Amino acid sequence: MSNTVSAAANARFTKEQRLLTPAAFREVFDAPERKLHQSHLMAFVRTNDLGQPRVGMAITKRKVPTAVARNLIKRQIREHFRVKAHSLENKDIVFIVKKSIKDIDNKELKNQIINIIKK
DSSP, rough: OOOHHHHHOOOOOOOOGGGHHHHHHHHHHHHEEEEEOOEEEEEEEEOSSSSEEEEEEOOTTTTTTTTHHHHHHHHHHHHHHHHGGGGOSSSSEEEEOOOOOTTTTTTHHHHHHHHHHHH
16 A cells, blocks of 8 residues: 555656647647547547657637636646556557536546546
8 A cells, every 4th residue: 555655656747748749749639549538538549659658638718618627627637647657558648628527526527537547
C-alpha cells in the first residue's frame, strides 16, 4: 500500500508529458491507433517513440461553455494521468468532450476519465 501512495506522491506532471504543438495533436488526430468512447468523453490514442506517455486536451467552448468547467475537466484529466503515468505505455492520448457536460456530476466525470486512462 505504501508503494502505491509514495509512487503517486512522487509522480509529477512535467512539460515533457504534455502534447504542446498543433503538429503533435494533428499526428494523433490523423492516425489514431484507438478511439476510446465514454458517454461524454472520447480519447484518441497513438503510440509515440519518446519513452513516456503524453496527454493533450481539446476541450472547446461550444461543448463546455464556462472556463470554470473547462478548467475543472483539465485538472481532473491531468491529475489522473499524473497518478497513472508511471504504469502507462508510451502513448499519446488526446481527450475531447463529445457532448455537453451540464448533466454529468463530478463523480461520473472522474469515472469516465479513469476508464479511458486504464484502457
